Amino acid sequence: MIVYDKPHALLDVPLHYCPGCTHGIVHKLVAEVIDELGIEGKTIGIAPVGCSVMAYDYFACDMIEAAHGRAPAVATGVKRADPTKVVFTYQGDGDLASIGMAETVHAAARNENITVIFINNAIYGMTGGQMAPTSLVGQVTQTSPYGRDPKLCGYPIKVCELLSELEGPEYLERVTVNSIPHIRAAKKAIKKAFMNQIEGKGFSLVEVVSSCPTNWGMTPQNALKWIEEKMLPYYPLGVYKDRSANAEVQK
Protein backbone atom coordinates (compact mmCIF):
# COMPACT_ATOMS: atom_id res chain seq x y z
CA MET A 1 0.00 0.00 0.00
CA ILE A 2 1.35 3.43 -0.95
CA VAL A 3 0.90 5.83 1.93
CA TYR A 4 2.95 8.66 0.46
CA ASP A 5 4.13 9.40 -3.04
CA LYS A 6 6.09 12.31 -4.48
CA PRO A 7 3.74 14.50 -6.51
CA HIS A 8 3.94 13.94 -10.25
CA ALA A 9 4.20 17.68 -10.91
CA LEU A 10 7.48 17.80 -8.97
CA LEU A 11 10.31 16.21 -10.94
CA ASP A 12 12.48 13.61 -9.23
CA VAL A 13 15.64 15.72 -9.18
CA PRO A 14 17.79 16.96 -6.30
CA LEU A 15 16.75 20.43 -5.14
CA HIS A 16 19.57 22.91 -4.52
CA TYR A 17 17.99 24.50 -1.44
CA CYS A 18 19.86 24.73 1.88
CA PRO A 19 19.05 22.33 4.71
CA GLY A 20 16.02 23.55 6.64
CA CYS A 21 14.86 25.95 3.92
CA THR A 22 11.09 25.89 3.46
CA HIS A 23 11.15 26.33 -0.34
CA GLY A 24 11.04 22.53 -0.67
CA ILE A 25 7.84 22.34 1.37
CA VAL A 26 6.13 25.04 -0.69
CA HIS A 27 7.29 23.45 -3.97
CA LYS A 28 5.72 20.21 -2.82
CA LEU A 29 2.45 21.89 -1.83
CA VAL A 30 2.18 23.61 -5.21
CA ALA A 31 2.94 20.34 -7.02
CA GLU A 32 0.38 18.43 -4.93
CA VAL A 33 -2.28 21.01 -5.77
CA ILE A 34 -1.41 20.78 -9.49
CA ASP A 35 -1.75 16.99 -9.24
CA GLU A 36 -5.03 17.11 -7.33
CA LEU A 37 -6.57 19.56 -9.78
CA GLY A 38 -5.27 17.52 -12.74
CA ILE A 39 -3.85 20.62 -14.45
CA GLU A 40 -0.17 19.76 -14.99
CA GLY A 41 -0.58 19.50 -18.76
CA LYS A 42 -2.03 22.97 -19.09
CA THR A 43 -0.07 24.80 -16.41
CA ILE A 44 2.77 27.22 -17.09
CA GLY A 45 4.91 28.35 -14.15
CA ILE A 46 7.04 31.49 -13.98
CA ALA A 47 10.22 31.32 -11.90
CA PRO A 48 11.72 34.47 -10.37
CA VAL A 49 15.25 35.67 -9.78
CA GLY A 50 16.41 34.66 -6.32
CA CYS A 51 16.80 31.37 -4.49
CA SER A 52 13.97 29.75 -6.43
CA VAL A 53 15.34 30.85 -9.82
CA MET A 54 15.86 27.22 -10.77
CA ALA A 55 12.28 26.22 -9.94
CA TYR A 56 12.02 25.70 -13.71
CA ASP A 57 14.10 22.55 -13.30
CA TYR A 58 11.86 21.20 -10.52
CA PHE A 59 8.28 21.54 -11.74
CA ALA A 60 7.14 19.11 -14.42
CA CYS A 61 4.88 21.61 -16.17
CA ASP A 62 6.14 24.09 -18.79
CA MET A 63 8.26 26.78 -17.12
CA ILE A 64 9.55 30.25 -17.91
CA GLU A 65 12.36 32.06 -16.14
CA ALA A 66 11.57 35.78 -15.83
CA ALA A 67 13.75 38.81 -15.21
CA HIS A 68 14.00 39.98 -11.58
CA GLY A 69 10.57 41.14 -10.40
CA ARG A 70 8.89 40.83 -13.79
CA ALA A 71 7.11 37.50 -13.29
CA PRO A 72 3.60 39.04 -12.99
CA ALA A 73 4.10 40.89 -16.29
CA VAL A 74 5.40 37.73 -17.99
CA ALA A 75 2.47 35.78 -16.51
CA THR A 76 0.11 38.44 -17.88
CA GLY A 77 1.49 37.82 -21.37
CA VAL A 78 1.24 34.04 -21.07
CA LYS A 79 -2.31 34.21 -19.71
CA ARG A 80 -3.45 36.69 -22.37
CA ALA A 81 -1.91 34.47 -25.05
CA ASP A 82 -4.19 31.62 -23.98
CA PRO A 83 -6.66 32.23 -21.14
CA THR A 84 -7.50 28.50 -20.97
CA LYS A 85 -4.05 27.80 -19.51
CA VAL A 86 -3.27 27.92 -15.80
CA VAL A 87 -0.45 30.35 -15.03
CA PHE A 88 1.35 30.78 -11.73
CA THR A 89 4.33 32.79 -10.54
CA TYR A 90 6.61 31.74 -7.71
CA GLN A 91 8.46 34.74 -6.25
CA GLY A 92 10.48 35.78 -3.24
CA ASP A 93 10.27 39.00 -1.25
CA GLY A 94 13.04 40.89 -3.05
CA ASP A 95 11.60 39.90 -6.40
CA LEU A 96 7.94 40.58 -5.64
CA ALA A 97 8.00 43.39 -3.07
CA SER A 98 11.11 45.37 -4.03
CA ILE A 99 12.21 45.39 -7.67
CA GLY A 100 8.90 43.95 -8.89
CA MET A 101 6.50 45.94 -6.72
CA ALA A 102 5.05 47.85 -9.70
CA GLU A 103 4.37 44.65 -11.63
CA THR A 104 2.81 43.07 -8.53
CA VAL A 105 0.53 46.00 -7.72
CA HIS A 106 -0.65 46.45 -11.29
CA ALA A 107 -1.29 42.75 -11.94
CA ALA A 108 -3.39 42.81 -8.75
CA ALA A 109 -5.13 46.04 -9.76
CA ARG A 110 -6.05 44.50 -13.13
CA ASN A 111 -7.30 41.42 -11.31
CA GLU A 112 -5.14 39.49 -13.75
CA ASN A 113 -6.40 35.91 -13.65
CA ILE A 114 -3.18 34.36 -12.36
CA THR A 115 -1.93 32.70 -9.17
CA VAL A 116 0.99 34.19 -7.25
CA ILE A 117 2.95 32.21 -4.67
CA PHE A 118 4.91 34.71 -2.61
CA ILE A 119 7.72 33.45 -0.38
CA ASN A 120 8.43 35.95 2.40
CA ASN A 121 11.55 34.98 4.34
CA ALA A 122 12.57 38.54 5.18
CA ILE A 123 15.93 38.32 3.40
CA TYR A 124 17.72 38.08 0.04
CA GLY A 125 18.91 34.49 0.16
CA MET A 126 20.54 33.89 -3.22
CA THR A 127 22.96 36.81 -2.95
CA GLY A 128 23.99 35.88 0.56
CA GLY A 129 21.66 37.52 3.06
CA GLN A 130 20.97 41.18 2.37
CA MET A 131 18.15 43.31 3.77
CA ALA A 132 14.81 42.66 2.05
CA PRO A 133 11.76 44.92 1.80
CA THR A 134 10.24 42.56 4.36
CA SER A 135 13.22 42.38 6.77
CA LEU A 136 12.04 43.17 10.29
CA VAL A 137 13.01 46.30 12.19
CA GLY A 138 16.26 45.52 13.98
CA GLN A 139 16.98 42.48 11.81
CA VAL A 140 20.70 42.03 11.20
CA THR A 141 21.62 41.30 7.59
CA GLN A 142 24.70 41.80 5.43
CA THR A 143 23.43 45.24 4.35
CA SER A 144 21.90 46.15 7.72
CA PRO A 145 24.80 44.99 9.91
CA TYR A 146 23.63 47.09 12.87
CA GLY A 147 20.03 45.96 12.50
CA ARG A 148 17.36 47.43 10.21
CA ASP A 149 17.00 51.05 11.24
CA PRO A 150 13.62 52.51 10.20
CA LYS A 151 15.07 56.04 10.31
CA LEU A 152 17.50 54.97 7.60
CA CYS A 153 15.48 52.58 5.46
CA GLY A 154 11.89 52.65 6.59
CA TYR A 155 9.64 49.84 7.65
CA PRO A 156 9.06 46.34 6.27
CA ILE A 157 6.27 46.11 3.70
CA LYS A 158 3.15 44.11 4.46
CA VAL A 159 2.20 42.93 1.00
CA CYS A 160 -1.21 41.37 1.72
CA GLU A 161 -2.36 44.41 3.70
CA LEU A 162 -1.11 46.77 0.98
CA LEU A 163 -2.80 44.91 -1.87
CA SER A 164 -6.03 44.47 0.10
CA GLU A 165 -6.73 48.19 -0.35
CA LEU A 166 -7.06 47.68 -4.10
CA GLU A 167 -10.43 46.96 -5.71
CA GLY A 168 -8.79 44.55 -8.14
CA PRO A 169 -7.53 41.37 -6.49
CA GLU A 170 -9.78 38.41 -5.81
CA TYR A 171 -7.97 36.66 -3.02
CA LEU A 172 -5.09 37.45 -0.66
CA GLU A 173 -4.04 35.18 2.18
CA ARG A 174 -0.98 34.95 4.39
CA VAL A 175 0.06 31.50 5.60
CA THR A 176 3.20 29.91 6.99
CA VAL A 177 4.83 26.48 6.88
CA ASN A 178 6.58 26.29 10.26
CA SER A 179 4.38 23.49 11.66
CA ILE A 180 2.24 20.62 10.37
CA PRO A 181 -1.09 22.41 11.00
CA HIS A 182 0.25 25.52 9.29
CA ILE A 183 1.47 23.46 6.31
CA ARG A 184 -2.04 21.98 5.97
CA ALA A 185 -3.59 25.45 6.05
CA ALA A 186 -1.03 26.67 3.52
CA LYS A 187 -1.95 23.92 1.11
CA LYS A 188 -5.62 24.78 1.41
CA ALA A 189 -4.85 28.42 0.56
CA ILE A 190 -2.65 27.46 -2.41
CA LYS A 191 -5.36 25.17 -3.73
CA LYS A 192 -7.93 27.93 -3.43
CA ALA A 193 -5.59 30.32 -5.28
CA PHE A 194 -5.41 27.87 -8.21
CA MET A 195 -9.14 27.06 -8.07
CA ASN A 196 -9.94 30.78 -8.26
CA GLN A 197 -7.99 31.01 -11.51
CA ILE A 198 -9.66 27.94 -13.00
CA GLU A 199 -13.03 29.46 -12.10
CA GLY A 200 -12.01 32.76 -13.71
CA LYS A 201 -12.21 34.75 -10.49
CA GLY A 202 -8.92 36.58 -10.89
CA PHE A 203 -5.73 37.55 -9.11
CA SER A 204 -4.97 35.30 -6.15
CA LEU A 205 -1.86 35.69 -4.02
CA VAL A 206 -0.72 33.45 -1.19
CA GLU A 207 2.06 34.89 0.97
CA VAL A 208 4.00 32.13 2.65
CA VAL A 209 6.00 33.28 5.68
CA SER A 210 9.13 31.17 5.27
CA SER A 211 12.49 30.52 6.86
CA CYS A 212 16.08 31.04 5.77
CA PRO A 213 18.21 29.30 8.42
CA THR A 214 21.44 29.84 6.44
CA ASN A 215 21.17 33.60 6.14
CA TRP A 216 19.38 34.11 9.42
CA GLY A 217 22.30 32.27 11.05
CA MET A 218 20.08 29.78 12.90
CA THR A 219 19.44 26.09 13.09
CA PRO A 220 16.39 24.98 11.10
CA GLN A 221 14.45 24.43 14.33
CA ASN A 222 15.30 27.86 15.70
CA ALA A 223 14.37 29.40 12.35
CA LEU A 224 10.89 27.89 12.58
CA LYS A 225 10.65 29.24 16.11
CA TRP A 226 11.78 32.67 14.91
CA ILE A 227 8.91 32.69 12.41
CA GLU A 228 6.47 32.11 15.27
CA GLU A 229 8.01 34.58 17.70
CA LYS A 230 9.24 37.40 15.46
CA MET A 231 7.65 37.25 12.04
CA LEU A 232 4.03 36.30 12.74
CA PRO A 233 3.42 39.17 15.19
CA TYR A 234 4.39 41.61 12.41
CA TYR A 235 2.94 39.50 9.58
CA PRO A 236 -0.31 38.09 11.02
CA LEU A 237 -1.72 35.04 9.26
CA GLY A 238 -5.14 35.21 7.70
CA VAL A 239 -7.30 36.04 4.72
CA TYR A 240 -6.86 39.67 3.70
CA LYS A 241 -9.25 39.60 0.80
CA ASP A 242 -11.68 37.05 -0.56
CA ARG A 243 -14.10 38.88 -2.75
CA SER A 244 -16.19 35.88 -3.75
CA ALA A 245 -16.61 34.73 -0.20
CA ASN A 246 -17.26 38.34 0.75
CA ALA A 247 -15.29 37.55 3.84
CA GLU A 248 -14.39 40.15 6.36
CA VAL A 249 -10.76 41.00 6.62
CA GLN A 250 -9.33 38.98 9.48
CA LYS A 251 -6.32 40.07 11.36
Place this chain on the structure above:
Amino acid sequence: MADKVLMKGNEAIAEAAIKAGCRHYFGYPITPQTEVAAYMAKRMPKIGGTFLQAESEIAAINMVYGVASAGLRVMTSSSSPGISLKGEGISYLAGADLPALVVNVQRGGPGLGGIQPSQSDYFQATRGGGHGDYHMIVLAPSSVQEMAELTVKGFELADKYRMTSMILADGTMGQMMEPVSLDFDVAPAPEKPWATTGTGLARKHNIVNSLSLVPEQLEKLNMERFERYAVVKENETMYEEYMMDDAEIAIAAFGIAARVSKNAVKEARKQGIKVGLIRPITLWPFPDAPFKKAATHVKEIISVELSMGQMIEDVRLASECKVKVSLCNRVGGMIPSPEQVLEAVKKANSNGGN
Protein backbone atom coordinates in the same frame (compact mmCIF):
# COMPACT_ATOMS: atom_id res chain seq x y z
CA MET B 1 -2.55 47.87 -58.51
CA ALA B 2 -3.79 47.42 -55.00
CA ASP B 3 -5.87 50.11 -53.35
CA LYS B 4 -3.93 52.63 -51.36
CA VAL B 5 -5.04 54.35 -48.18
CA LEU B 6 -3.70 57.50 -46.62
CA MET B 7 -2.14 56.68 -43.26
CA LYS B 8 0.26 57.96 -40.67
CA GLY B 9 3.45 55.94 -40.39
CA ASN B 10 2.58 54.87 -36.84
CA GLU B 11 -0.85 53.65 -37.97
CA ALA B 12 0.66 51.81 -40.91
CA ILE B 13 2.89 49.89 -38.50
CA ALA B 14 -0.10 48.93 -36.36
CA GLU B 15 -2.27 47.78 -39.27
CA ALA B 16 0.61 45.91 -40.89
CA ALA B 17 1.26 44.10 -37.61
CA ILE B 18 -2.36 42.95 -37.53
CA LYS B 19 -2.05 41.81 -41.16
CA ALA B 20 1.06 39.86 -40.09
CA GLY B 21 -1.01 37.95 -37.55
CA CYS B 22 -0.01 39.86 -34.44
CA ARG B 23 -2.90 39.74 -31.95
CA HIS B 24 -1.08 40.93 -28.84
CA TYR B 25 0.18 44.45 -28.31
CA PHE B 26 1.53 45.93 -25.07
CA GLY B 27 2.55 49.56 -24.83
CA TYR B 28 2.92 52.65 -22.74
CA PRO B 29 2.21 56.19 -23.93
CA ILE B 30 5.17 58.22 -25.18
CA THR B 31 5.43 60.82 -27.93
CA PRO B 32 5.94 60.47 -30.90
CA GLN B 33 4.70 56.86 -31.18
CA THR B 34 1.45 56.93 -29.19
CA GLU B 35 -0.66 56.51 -32.36
CA VAL B 36 0.50 52.89 -32.54
CA ALA B 37 -1.08 52.21 -29.14
CA ALA B 38 -4.19 54.26 -29.89
CA TYR B 39 -4.73 52.37 -33.15
CA MET B 40 -4.25 49.02 -31.46
CA ALA B 41 -6.63 50.00 -28.65
CA LYS B 42 -9.34 50.56 -31.26
CA ARG B 43 -8.63 47.58 -33.51
CA MET B 44 -7.59 44.71 -31.24
CA PRO B 45 -10.90 44.27 -29.35
CA LYS B 46 -12.73 44.06 -32.69
CA ILE B 47 -10.60 41.19 -34.00
CA GLY B 48 -10.32 39.15 -30.81
CA GLY B 49 -6.86 40.46 -30.02
CA THR B 50 -5.29 41.89 -26.88
CA PHE B 51 -4.41 45.53 -26.41
CA LEU B 52 -3.08 46.24 -22.94
CA GLN B 53 -1.67 49.51 -21.67
CA ALA B 54 1.06 48.33 -19.35
CA GLU B 55 2.09 50.11 -16.15
CA SER B 56 5.53 50.83 -17.64
CA GLU B 57 7.70 50.06 -20.63
CA ILE B 58 9.43 47.47 -18.44
CA ALA B 59 6.15 45.67 -17.82
CA ALA B 60 5.19 45.96 -21.50
CA ILE B 61 8.35 44.25 -22.76
CA ASN B 62 7.93 41.51 -20.16
CA MET B 63 4.34 40.93 -21.29
CA VAL B 64 5.83 40.61 -24.76
CA TYR B 65 8.25 38.04 -23.29
CA GLY B 66 5.26 36.09 -21.96
CA VAL B 67 3.34 35.99 -25.24
CA ALA B 68 6.52 35.21 -27.19
CA SER B 69 7.14 32.30 -24.79
CA ALA B 70 3.67 31.04 -25.65
CA GLY B 71 4.69 31.04 -29.32
CA LEU B 72 2.52 33.86 -30.70
CA ARG B 73 3.43 36.92 -32.75
CA VAL B 74 3.64 39.88 -30.38
CA MET B 75 4.89 43.45 -30.37
CA THR B 76 5.47 46.60 -28.37
CA SER B 77 6.34 50.10 -29.46
CA SER B 78 7.91 53.09 -27.77
CA SER B 79 10.24 56.01 -28.31
CA SER B 80 13.83 56.52 -27.21
CA PRO B 81 13.55 56.94 -23.38
CA GLY B 82 11.04 54.09 -23.29
CA ILE B 83 13.32 51.85 -25.36
CA SER B 84 16.06 52.34 -22.75
CA LEU B 85 13.62 50.94 -20.17
CA LYS B 86 12.88 47.99 -22.44
CA GLY B 87 16.59 47.25 -22.71
CA GLU B 88 16.49 44.74 -19.88
CA GLY B 89 13.62 42.82 -21.47
CA ILE B 90 15.21 42.92 -24.92
CA SER B 91 18.36 41.35 -23.50
CA TYR B 92 16.27 38.62 -21.86
CA LEU B 93 14.41 38.01 -25.13
CA ALA B 94 17.80 37.54 -26.81
CA GLY B 95 19.05 35.27 -24.02
CA ALA B 96 15.94 33.11 -24.26
CA ASP B 97 15.96 33.20 -28.10
CA LEU B 98 12.41 34.52 -28.30
CA PRO B 99 10.97 36.17 -31.42
CA ALA B 100 9.31 39.56 -30.99
CA LEU B 101 8.89 42.91 -32.69
CA VAL B 102 9.90 46.17 -31.00
CA VAL B 103 9.25 49.54 -32.63
CA ASN B 104 11.36 52.59 -31.76
CA VAL B 105 10.01 55.85 -33.17
CA GLN B 106 13.07 57.84 -32.16
CA ARG B 107 13.13 61.28 -30.56
CA GLY B 108 16.01 63.52 -29.52
CA GLY B 109 18.06 62.63 -26.45
CA PRO B 110 19.84 61.93 -24.20
CA GLY B 111 17.67 61.84 -21.10
CA LEU B 112 14.18 63.15 -21.60
CA GLY B 113 15.55 65.02 -24.62
CA GLY B 114 12.85 66.32 -26.91
CA ILE B 115 9.91 64.99 -28.89
CA GLN B 116 11.15 65.83 -32.37
CA PRO B 117 12.74 63.31 -34.76
CA SER B 118 16.18 61.85 -34.19
CA GLN B 119 18.40 58.96 -35.23
CA SER B 120 20.52 59.03 -32.13
CA ASP B 121 19.54 55.55 -30.92
CA TYR B 122 21.54 53.95 -33.76
CA PHE B 123 24.27 52.67 -31.44
CA GLN B 124 21.70 51.38 -28.93
CA ALA B 125 19.77 49.52 -31.64
CA THR B 126 22.62 48.11 -33.70
CA ARG B 127 24.74 47.05 -30.73
CA GLY B 128 21.82 45.42 -28.94
CA GLY B 129 20.93 48.05 -26.36
CA GLY B 130 20.95 45.86 -23.26
CA HIS B 131 23.64 43.85 -21.50
CA GLY B 132 25.40 40.87 -23.01
CA ASP B 133 26.52 39.73 -26.47
CA TYR B 134 23.54 39.84 -28.80
CA HIS B 135 21.96 41.56 -31.77
CA MET B 136 18.53 42.53 -32.96
CA ILE B 137 17.56 42.64 -36.60
CA VAL B 138 17.23 46.41 -37.09
CA LEU B 139 15.04 47.65 -39.93
CA ALA B 140 15.05 51.29 -41.02
CA PRO B 141 12.04 52.42 -43.07
CA SER B 142 12.15 55.61 -45.11
CA SER B 143 8.50 55.82 -46.17
CA VAL B 144 5.10 54.98 -44.74
CA GLN B 145 4.92 52.09 -47.20
CA GLU B 146 8.16 50.73 -45.77
CA MET B 147 6.90 51.25 -42.21
CA ALA B 148 4.19 48.73 -43.13
CA GLU B 149 6.29 46.34 -45.23
CA LEU B 150 9.21 46.18 -42.81
CA THR B 151 6.81 45.49 -39.94
CA VAL B 152 5.64 42.35 -41.74
CA LYS B 153 9.23 41.49 -42.62
CA GLY B 154 10.20 42.07 -38.99
CA PHE B 155 7.75 39.46 -37.73
CA GLU B 156 8.84 36.97 -40.38
CA LEU B 157 12.54 37.39 -39.64
CA ALA B 158 11.97 37.29 -35.88
CA ASP B 159 10.21 33.93 -36.21
CA LYS B 160 12.70 32.57 -38.73
CA TYR B 161 15.76 33.31 -36.58
CA ARG B 162 14.20 33.41 -33.07
CA MET B 163 15.36 37.00 -32.62
CA THR B 164 13.92 40.37 -31.76
CA SER B 165 13.32 42.57 -34.77
CA MET B 166 13.37 46.31 -34.24
CA ILE B 167 11.78 48.89 -36.49
CA LEU B 168 14.09 51.89 -36.05
CA ALA B 169 11.95 54.77 -37.27
CA ASP B 170 11.90 58.39 -36.19
CA GLY B 171 9.35 61.07 -35.38
CA THR B 172 8.88 62.12 -39.01
CA MET B 173 8.32 58.55 -40.19
CA GLY B 174 5.81 58.03 -37.40
CA GLN B 175 3.89 61.25 -37.91
CA MET B 176 3.90 61.77 -41.68
CA MET B 177 0.98 60.65 -43.84
CA GLU B 178 1.45 58.93 -47.20
CA PRO B 179 -0.57 56.62 -49.40
CA VAL B 180 0.14 53.04 -48.46
CA SER B 181 -0.85 49.65 -49.83
CA LEU B 182 -1.49 47.02 -47.19
CA ASP B 183 -1.92 44.19 -49.66
CA PHE B 184 0.83 41.86 -48.45
CA ASP B 185 1.73 38.24 -48.66
CA VAL B 186 2.58 37.17 -45.13
CA ALA B 187 4.61 34.06 -44.41
CA PRO B 188 2.76 32.03 -41.78
CA ALA B 189 4.52 31.63 -38.45
CA PRO B 190 6.62 28.46 -38.31
CA GLU B 191 5.98 25.65 -35.84
CA LYS B 192 7.35 26.49 -32.41
CA PRO B 193 7.92 23.22 -30.59
CA TRP B 194 9.93 25.06 -27.93
CA ALA B 195 6.98 27.24 -26.81
CA THR B 196 5.56 26.98 -23.30
CA THR B 197 1.98 26.10 -24.18
CA GLY B 198 1.48 23.34 -21.62
CA THR B 199 2.90 19.85 -21.88
CA GLY B 200 -0.53 18.25 -22.33
CA LEU B 201 1.21 15.44 -20.39
CA ALA B 202 2.45 14.40 -23.82
CA ARG B 203 6.02 15.66 -23.75
CA LYS B 204 8.84 16.69 -21.43
CA HIS B 205 8.40 20.21 -20.10
CA ASN B 206 9.62 23.13 -22.15
CA ILE B 207 11.70 25.76 -20.39
CA VAL B 208 12.10 29.33 -21.63
CA ASN B 209 15.20 30.61 -19.92
CA SER B 210 18.26 32.81 -20.22
CA LEU B 211 20.12 31.53 -17.15
CA SER B 212 23.14 29.30 -17.74
CA LEU B 213 25.48 29.05 -14.77
CA VAL B 214 28.10 26.73 -16.27
CA PRO B 215 30.60 28.91 -18.17
CA GLU B 216 31.33 26.25 -20.82
CA GLN B 217 27.61 25.97 -21.58
CA LEU B 218 27.01 29.72 -21.64
CA GLU B 219 29.97 30.13 -23.96
CA LYS B 220 28.52 27.48 -26.27
CA LEU B 221 25.11 29.19 -26.29
CA ASN B 222 26.74 32.49 -27.24
CA MET B 223 28.80 30.84 -29.98
CA GLU B 224 25.72 29.12 -31.42
CA ARG B 225 23.75 32.37 -31.31
CA PHE B 226 26.47 34.13 -33.29
CA GLU B 227 26.54 31.32 -35.83
CA ARG B 228 22.86 32.09 -36.36
CA TYR B 229 23.66 35.79 -36.62
CA ALA B 230 26.20 34.99 -39.35
CA VAL B 231 23.41 33.35 -41.38
CA VAL B 232 21.24 36.44 -40.88
CA LYS B 233 24.10 38.63 -42.09
CA GLU B 234 24.59 36.40 -45.11
CA ASN B 235 20.93 36.17 -46.13
CA GLU B 236 18.99 39.14 -44.83
CA THR B 237 21.08 42.25 -45.42
CA MET B 238 19.04 44.86 -47.31
CA TYR B 239 19.96 48.20 -48.86
CA GLU B 240 19.08 50.49 -51.74
CA GLU B 241 21.60 52.04 -54.13
CA TYR B 242 20.65 55.18 -56.02
CA MET B 243 22.80 56.51 -58.86
CA MET B 244 25.88 54.77 -57.51
CA ASP B 245 27.16 53.27 -60.80
CA ASP B 246 29.26 56.22 -61.88
CA ALA B 247 29.34 58.03 -58.54
CA GLU B 248 32.44 59.88 -57.43
CA ILE B 249 30.86 60.83 -54.13
CA ALA B 250 28.57 58.63 -52.07
CA ILE B 251 26.06 59.60 -49.45
CA ALA B 252 25.22 57.13 -46.69
CA ALA B 253 21.84 57.74 -45.09
CA PHE B 254 18.82 55.87 -43.75
CA GLY B 255 15.26 56.80 -42.84
CA ILE B 256 14.30 60.46 -43.15
CA ALA B 257 17.95 61.41 -43.78
CA ALA B 258 17.91 59.22 -46.90
CA ARG B 259 14.85 61.02 -48.28
CA VAL B 260 16.46 64.39 -47.77
CA SER B 261 19.68 63.08 -49.30
CA LYS B 262 17.94 61.73 -52.39
CA ASN B 263 16.67 65.23 -53.16
CA ALA B 264 20.19 66.54 -52.73
CA VAL B 265 21.52 63.84 -55.11
CA LYS B 266 18.98 64.84 -57.78
CA GLU B 267 19.92 68.51 -57.49
CA ALA B 268 23.65 67.78 -57.51
CA ARG B 269 23.26 65.60 -60.61
CA LYS B 270 21.51 68.53 -62.34
CA GLN B 271 24.58 70.55 -61.53
CA GLY B 272 26.80 67.87 -63.03
CA ILE B 273 28.17 66.40 -59.81
CA LYS B 274 28.42 62.62 -59.88
CA VAL B 275 26.97 61.67 -56.51
CA GLY B 276 24.96 58.62 -55.45
CA LEU B 277 23.20 57.32 -52.36
CA ILE B 278 23.59 54.10 -50.39
CA ARG B 279 20.61 53.59 -48.11
CA PRO B 280 20.94 50.78 -45.56
CA ILE B 281 17.53 49.21 -44.92
CA THR B 282 18.90 46.73 -42.39
CA LEU B 283 21.10 48.62 -39.94
CA TRP B 284 21.97 45.32 -38.33
CA PRO B 285 23.10 43.42 -40.26
CA PHE B 286 24.84 46.43 -41.77
CA PRO B 287 25.29 46.28 -45.56
CA ASP B 288 29.08 46.26 -45.80
CA ALA B 289 29.22 45.22 -49.47
CA PRO B 290 27.99 48.41 -51.20
CA PHE B 291 30.36 50.54 -49.10
CA LYS B 292 33.31 48.26 -49.80
CA LYS B 293 32.51 48.54 -53.48
CA ALA B 294 31.98 52.30 -53.34
CA ALA B 295 35.35 52.73 -51.66
CA THR B 296 36.96 51.54 -54.91
CA HIS B 297 35.50 54.35 -57.03
CA VAL B 298 34.39 57.31 -54.86
CA LYS B 299 36.62 59.91 -53.33
CA GLU B 300 34.43 60.59 -50.32
CA ILE B 301 31.48 59.13 -48.45
CA ILE B 302 29.24 61.57 -46.61
CA SER B 303 27.25 60.09 -43.74
CA VAL B 304 24.06 62.13 -43.36
CA GLU B 305 22.57 61.55 -39.93
CA LEU B 306 20.23 62.98 -37.31
CA SER B 307 22.85 62.21 -34.67
CA MET B 308 26.33 63.34 -33.66
CA GLY B 309 27.67 60.65 -35.99
CA GLN B 310 26.82 57.07 -35.14
CA MET B 311 26.30 55.17 -38.41
CA ILE B 312 29.46 56.86 -39.66
CA GLU B 313 31.47 54.33 -37.62
CA ASP B 314 29.90 51.42 -39.52
CA VAL B 315 30.46 53.25 -42.81
CA ARG B 316 34.16 53.62 -41.92
CA LEU B 317 34.40 49.95 -40.97
CA ALA B 318 32.60 48.82 -44.11
CA SER B 319 34.73 50.99 -46.41
CA GLU B 320 37.82 49.78 -44.51
CA CYS B 321 39.11 53.35 -44.14
CA LYS B 322 40.09 53.35 -47.83
CA VAL B 323 38.25 56.57 -48.50
CA LYS B 324 37.49 59.77 -46.63
CA VAL B 325 34.26 59.58 -44.64
CA SER B 326 32.67 62.82 -43.46
CA LEU B 327 29.61 63.73 -41.43
CA CYS B 328 26.71 65.96 -42.39
CA ASN B 329 24.27 66.17 -39.50
CA ARG B 330 21.68 67.97 -37.43
CA VAL B 331 20.62 66.87 -33.95
CA GLY B 332 18.20 67.60 -31.13
CA GLY B 333 15.13 67.19 -33.32
CA MET B 334 16.50 69.22 -36.25
CA ILE B 335 16.59 67.69 -39.74
CA PRO B 336 19.29 68.43 -42.33
CA SER B 337 17.88 70.28 -45.35
CA PRO B 338 18.59 69.18 -48.94
CA GLU B 339 20.56 72.42 -49.28
CA GLN B 340 22.79 71.50 -46.35
CA VAL B 341 23.45 68.08 -47.87
CA LEU B 342 24.07 69.66 -51.29
CA GLU B 343 26.64 71.99 -49.74
CA ALA B 344 28.40 68.99 -48.20
CA VAL B 345 28.39 67.28 -51.60
CA LYS B 346 29.84 70.37 -53.28
CA LYS B 347 32.54 70.62 -50.64
CA ALA B 348 33.45 66.98 -51.18
CA ASN B 349 33.47 67.53 -54.94
CA SER B 350 35.91 70.41 -54.64
CA ASN B 351 38.30 68.28 -52.59
CA GLY B 352 40.77 66.13 -54.39
CA GLY B 353 40.05 63.03 -52.37
CA ASN B 354 42.58 61.03 -50.41
